[in-house]
Amino acid sequence: MSTPSLPHSTPSIARRKFAEALFKIVGLGSLTVAVGTLALLFGALLYQGVGQIDWQFLMSYPSRHAAQAGILPAWVGSTLIMLVTAVVGIPLGVAAAIYLEEYARKTWMTELIEVTVTNLAGVPSIIYGLLALGLFVYILGLGESILVAGLTLALLILPVVIVTTREAIRAIPVEIREAAYGLGATKWQTVSHHVLPYSAAGILTGIILALSRAIGETAPIVTIGALTFIAFLPPAPFTTQPPYISFDWLLSPFTIMPIQMFGWVSRPGEDFAGNAAAAGVLLVGMTLTMNGLAIYLRYRMRKQVSW
């Protein structure tokens, strides 16, 4: 580099400062585009949709008349499917994470499990739909039912649950485990009495994030053949005759909120756009609430934990 003389360097410094200031504007601008565009879009959604949401909208069946159409079967379906997904996906994911963090030795099998978890996290959700269509719907003959949808989403969220649970478990210092072993606890006693309770908040965060992803998933459920127009509810889980509890709803046809929204969006004509926006507001509201809760929990945890 040549030694810059003073009259030369002053404009160069000014130029660099200018470039720096320019970049700051561009950078802040890009960040604003990323967040601001979405804020704008959500504003549009809210503007179109929020007026539609009332008791009647929540408690009505879909209809050919936009003004009377509601999302009762959709949110009931979403709730039941989330139930199946949570019951299947969470224990499986947490158990797998415990195995990988606490038990697994460095073998090719462990390596294989780790690779598949990473890979599954990146598989497009529609591929899970094809898996469910081929395996659950046809080979196992479970039909286009709530059970199949729940199982599909359980497999879909498995990598999320595993990864976040592992992170939570890994944050527990090894001394806790050593102290438990030192008192004669077995491995499972150590895990169930100490590691799991101490990491519960972190695991919960992961579970909320995973379920919030599942609740918005559309593509895999469309692929297994869910209908967009359902004018009935699944059978009630409780009956008046003994044994008072029924699992018929598991094999019932269903629709879910994102599919209901999809059905309304793809209908030509202005009428149903408002319904779609209303369903969208509810969906976004739900996922943002769940995610916000998870982020808040994680934030609180980071502040409190003092290992």
Next chain:
Amino acid sequence: MDTSSVAEQEAIPISKPDAIEEAAARRRARQRRERVIEGGLFLAALTSVATTVTIIAVLLSESIGFFKTVPLLDFFTDTLWTPLFANPHYGILPLLAGTLVTSAVGLLVAIPLGTVAAIYLSEFSSSRLREIMKPTLELLGAVPTVVYGYFALLVVTPALQRVWPDLPVFNMLGPGIVIGIMIMPFVISLSEDAMRAVPMVLREGSYAMGATRLQTAWRVVVPAATSGLVAAYVLGISRAVGETMVVAIAAGQNPNLTWNPLEPAATITAYIVQVALGDLPHGSIGYQSIFAAGLVLALMTFAFNILGHVLRKRFREVY
């Protein structure tokens, strides 16, 4: 665990007082329980392997039926995709083109904006702004894709039609832009991680030489984080390629071999959705065709994911 050998030793003696016998039995029971639990946990962990194997098996077995009817050569060279017509053609190229065009538009939005935003966030912004932006980006990444589809069809495309009045209702530009906005938080987050991983000493060295922040960012941090940035892009591509609802809603349903984003065209994912919404009998060629299309999609995303993860590992190992 080595306690098992102790248990075996204690189990051997022939005569023993009841209390000791009982303790040994209890220990054996406990060890049995431990083994059962470990076995159960292992089986749970095996689910991910089983899922992966089943995905591959289902896609392959249904595709084999498809490729018995359709020669591979036709599949990759025919320029028409009309499996449901009386005179069917099975060329994947139109669907592939639709997928690539929408993804490319998305990447043209997400990569430049995302990279600049990530540089700003990592190198320029105050830590307070960063603390707010990171969770916000995470929130944006969690919005259901069907909502983005709504935006593409009913907000972005009408806005674009003001600029190009000839733009059809279904086109690849609108959904492409929306895909870009959708994967931007993901790209920003991963790129920012990559740049934060660059050790501070490199920046300090650069500042000591009299470089400005911008020069340091462009000439030191970005080159040092290249593999991490590329990994972020590649994982972003994989997301864009697999994106379904946005294109199914807003890009149109007709396979159309074109590279012009202003035209409507179906993507691989949109085709799968379209067929799944209809009523195709199990085992028909139309039914099998979605698995063949899915196989192509899965192979593409597998390749991108593996590439992305290899690159990510590399940037982690350097320092």
